[in-house]
Amino acid sequence: METYYYSQFNHAVVHVALFDDVTNSAAIRSRIIQAARIIGVDGDTEREAINFAFIDARLISSLLHLQTAIYQALLSEAQGQLRTKTIHSEILWALNPTNNITEAIRRYGVSDASTTLIVIRVDVSNIPDVQRRMCDIVQGSMVTFEALKQMTDWSTIKKHYKLDAEPALKEVQGEQDREHAIVNNIIVSSVAMKNVMA
Amino acid sequence: MSPTQQLLQSADLISQGAEAAIYKAYLRQLPTSGQAKNVGSDSPCHEVLEPVLLKYRFHKRYRHPSLDTSLTRQRIAGESRALMRCMKSGVNVPGIRMVDVNEGVLGIEWIEGKSVRQLLPGGAELEDIDELEEMDEVEDTDATDALVEYGVSRDALMDMIGVEIAKMHSSDVIHGDLTTSNMMLKEKTRDLILIDFGLAYYSTLVEDKAVDLYVLERAFASTHPDSEPLFSGVLAAYEKRMGKNWVPIKRRLDDVRLRGRKRSMVG
Numbered sequence: 318m319e320t321y322y323y324s325q326f327n328h329a330v331v332h333v334a335l336f337d338d339v340t341n342s343a344a345i346r347s348r349i350i351q352a353a354r355i356i357g358v359d360g361d362t363e364r365e366a367i368n369f370a371f372i373d374a375r376l377i378s379s380l381l382h383l384q385t386a387i388y389q390a391l392l393s394e395a396q397g398q399l400r401t402k403t404i405h406s407e408i409l410w411a412l413n414p415t416n417n418i419t420e421a422i423r424r425y426g427v428s429d430a431s432t433t434l435i436v437i438r439v440d441v442s443n444i445p446d447v448q449r450r451m452c453d454i455v456q457g458s459m460v461t462f463e464a465l466k467q468m469t470d471w472s473t474i475k476k477h478y479k480l481d482a483e484p485a486l487k488e489v490q491g492e493q494d495r496e497h498a499i500v501n502n503i504i505v506s507s508v509a510m511k512n513v514m515a
Numbered sequence: 516m517s518p519t520q521q522l523l524q525s526a527d528l529i530s531q532g533a534e535a536a537i538y539k540a541y542l543r544q545l546p547t548s549g550q551a552k553n554v555g556s557d558s559p560c561h562e563v564l565e566p567v568l569l570k571y572r573f574h575k576r577y578r579h580p581s582l583d584t585s586l587t588r589q590r591i592a593g594e595s596r597a598l599m600r601c602m603k604s605g606v607n608v609p610g611i612r613m614v615d616v617n618e619g620v621l622g623i624e625w626i627e628g629k630s631v632r633q634l635l636p637g638g639a640e641l642e643d644i645d646e647l648e649e650m651d652e653v654e655d656t657d658a659t660d661a662l663v664e665y666g667v668s669r670d671a672l673m674d675m676i677g678v679e680i681a682k683m684h685s686s687d688v689i690h691g692d693l694t695t696s697n698m699m700l701k702e703k704t705r706d707l708i709l710i711d712f713g714l715a716y717y718s719t720l721v722e723d724k725a726v727d728l729y730v731l732e733r734a735f736a737s738t739h740p741d742s743e744p745l746f747s748g749v750l751a752a753y754e755k756r757m758g759k760n761w762v763p764i765k766r767r768l769d770d771v772r773l774r775g776r777k778r779s780m781v782g
Contacts, residue, residue, distance in 0.1 A: 321543050325518035325525075381565075388542055388613055395518045396617055484686070485605035503602050506611035509622070510599065513592035513614055 318448055319462060326391045332438045332447045333383065335374060337464060339457035342431040345371060367454060370405035372425055374433035375470040378501040380462055383435065385508045386411040404439045411508055414478055433468045471497060478504055519618040526569055534713065538569040539625065542613060565625065567612045572619040587619040590713065594621060597688055597715035604686035607679055607708045628702040631672065632695035634662045637739040667705055673745055675707035677752025683709065689723045691715050694734035725767035
């Protein structure tokens with residue numbers, strides 16, 4: 318699990334974990350949907366239990382990609398300019414090239430078919446048992462981010478960002494490593510500059 | 516204090532221009548020993564924190580405040596879009612890492628290396644705040660040694676410059692401030708990187724591309740001794756890369772050269 322510290326955002330602590338061989342994606346997803354409906358104290362408890370960002374790892378090209386989305390989300394929150402309800406949903410919004418929140422959650426969030434998940438928790442201080450809480454929700458094996466390389470679905474990423482015809486990629490066609498580095502650079506930069514893209 | 520202001524406070528000031536101040540910063544911090552207590556054993560501190568370059572377009576008091584905000588916003592957007600255009604076209608430029616339009620800060624990928632100005636003779640001058648503090652004797656041989664150290668010949672360097680500018684112009688991006696200070700040789704990969712797209716814009720006009728090249732020609736001449744062979748090396752590589760589009764640009768460049776200051780148009 319990775320942990321990031323940001324003193325400039327009121328000493329926020331961000332925990333990021335990667336899960337492989339996830340078997341209960343459908344259950345997690347319905348849990349999230351249900352939690353929004355339960356009213357009262359029980360609802361609050363359930364909502365807090367799953368208060369994480371669940372991201373399908375297939376669409377993440379690198380840790381930098383994730384870090385950039387997290388930073389932009391933290392920035393929006395600090396400036397009172399969240400586009401979605403929570404910091405966790407904001408990270409999902411930041412990852413998507415368009416402004417459509419539903420699309421962002423549908424594309425980048427946990428789907429019934431997800432077998433690899435990234436779980437993120439943003440907090441104001443170091444929570445002692447984040448790892449346990451994550452493992453309680455996700456049925457799968459927590460792995461290091463070295464494994465992310467094998468999980469990335471580059472063709473879907475290129476499709477979402479409409480990069481199939483770009484000159485930069487035509488130049489390095491055939492050299493997979495270089496092509497992935499270029500795509501990674503483009504989408505990291507896109508996430509960072511989303512607010513000024515239009 | 517806003518988060519970005521806090522970030523700037525902890526950053527190292529590298530240089531200050533009329534429009535912006537440049538800093539080296541880290542977007543996040545390593546845990547202090549107090550925080551590390553709760554970190555699990557499988558959380559390695561292996562990751563070296565990557566620095567970023569912060570371009571801070573500070574508030575200009577001589578401008579009307581709403582104009583200032585609007586202009587700064589436009590400039591950041593313009594610079595980001597030019598960089599993105601270049602990235603998609605295969606031009607070597609730094610990536611974008613963070614954008615805060617409200618505070619006027621653009622975070623760019625940190626490029627470790629030297630500028631082409633520093634690598635060529637005549638260019639190793641006292642231009643940075645760091646260098647001003649050193650006040651050592653600077654000789655031309657220092658510059659040549661740096662290039663040798665990088666293992667790149669002067670001809671190869673000019674070739675790379677020509678190719679990158681050609682790629683950029685082919686995607687109709689005009690740099691607007693082409694000088695040897697705005698080109699860097701990346702230490703790790705020996706790639707030539709074009710930087711500082713603050714004055715960049717989109718244009719299909721041959722005139723704009725010719726002027727872009729002319730600005731570089733003048734920059735070469737005014738900064739580096741015996742620059743003519745250097746610049747013709749750049750143009751040769753540019754021509755080769757541009758193909759048939761070179762002809763109209765060359766013609767325009769000749770016209771532009773004839774304009775300029777102290778050039779008599781009297782036949």
